[in-house]
Amino acid sequence: MTVTGRKLRVGITGIAIESSTFSPHRSTVDDFHVTRDDELLARYDFLRERPEWTEGVEWVPLVHARSLPGGAVTEEAYAELSGEILERLRAAEALDGLFFDIHGAMSVVGRVDAEGELAAQVRAIVGPDVLVSASMDLHGNVSRELATALDLITCYRKAPHTDAWDTRERAARNLVARLRSGGKPKKAWVQVPVLLPGEKTSTRLEPAKSVYAAVDEVEALDGVLDAAIWVGYAWADEPRCQAAVVVTGDDEELITAEAARLAQSYWDARRDFAFVAPTGTLPECLEQAVKSAERPFFLSDSGDNPTAGGAGDTSWTLDVLLRTPAIVDSELITLYAAIVDPAAVAAAVEAGLGATVTVELGGKVDAGPRGPVPVTARVEAVDDADPVAGTAVALAVGGLRVIVTARRKPYHLESDFLALGLRPREADVVIVKIGYLEPELYEMAADWLLALTPGGVDQDLLRLGHVAIERPMFPFDEAMAAPALRPELL
Incomplete structure (x- = not known):
């Protein structure tokens, strides 16, 4: 869609938590800091400090919940928090876009893809024409359901996450740019059957330093809007938990080829990832x-x-x-x-x-x-x-x-x-x-x-006892055959 001649209306919402299914801790509503309305809007300094792209946008703060990482979220807490998001979306006046600020590794007791389910419910409410852009942690997971429900999706490129706010701004800026210039971009999505802890994939060190440097190079290509590599979340036992690549843009052939290249580079480096310290x-x-x-x-x-x-x-x-x-x-x-x-x-x-x-x-x-x-x-x-x-x-x-x-x-x-x-x-x-x-x-x-x-x-993933992740997967299946790594256009 293209919107011209009037103010854009862009909603803001999301739930952000990283939760281990191997921890006996349970995250409840009391663990979350919930912001709404002006308090939520005040969270994003870039909305006030970047008039060159935010001017002409009416930001509609709905509700956002964020928590320190912990154990899986209780069903009661998830029902309350997600229920308010969906209720406020239904009550909101027509939106042009939605900024979906999530982590990507929220586990909920009894569910296997909480963010994917929530994104699908959001899509069902806002309809097919509203552009939805997600900002995520690189330790989040990208299932097919999640990637399909979103129009734009990106994640941090640094670990430690010194670029967290840069990433949120990029997600919002790309959303506004697309609303103004027109059209839903294509997404080339591919999962990589590798699951590693963040302590082995710090971008301070090789090979992650070079693997992630290539993301900026891909993003700079004509026909590409954004590129992202997710390490995935190692301490949840769910099928979606694995590395993933998404390249977004208008040149289908290019984004598919670049997604395959990034995915292959991650797979090729899998044995070289080492702990960030002795x-x-x-x-x-x-x-x-x-x-x-x-x-x-x-x-x-x-x-x-x-x-x-x-x-x-x-x-x-x-x-x-x-x-x-x-x-x-x-x-x-x-x-x-x-x-x-x-x-x-x-x-x-x-x-x-x-x-x-x-x-x-x-x-x-x-x-x-x-x-x-x-x-x-x-x-x-x-x-x-x-x-x-x-x-x-x-x-x-x-x-x-x-x-x-x-x-x-x-x-x-x-x-x-x-x-x-x-x-x-x-x-x-x-x-x-x-x-x-x-x-x-x-x-x-x-x-x-x-x-x-x-x-x-x-950090020793093999002694944790994963049973629900997709297999084969490195390092659980050390001698597995090389995967095809064929990106899908979503």
């Missing part, structure tokens, strides 16, 4: 960190990373730390961020600063690797105004400082630690429930190891 067991990593002269020395407690969907209370690593004399019975200062345990936080707050408290810490949601761990510690700090954690405390056991939070919270910034009086730059060892280090921690780390720890986002 890896080892937790005891091995601790031994190296303690002996090293590099400070601060960072370790990733990767199996329970809350920003990948981990429960955030797996206590296996804590148990190892407490049984490591070089950590608790030495002059070293070790920071551990963080374990969610509202009962332990409440006990520490009640005891007060400087008091000694005995708690059963962690292992209450994800008790698989290790149940609650008995800890007797000094209450070193309390922050009762953390906007994410609610209340956070620091518990000291010898040289170890354990951050415990009332609500799940990732620790990605120096300010997260400073709020509790903890100074990571001055620490000897900093252990974070994370996969690849986020940019601020990455720049801070004098050295870094990725510990292969258990949890709902275990």
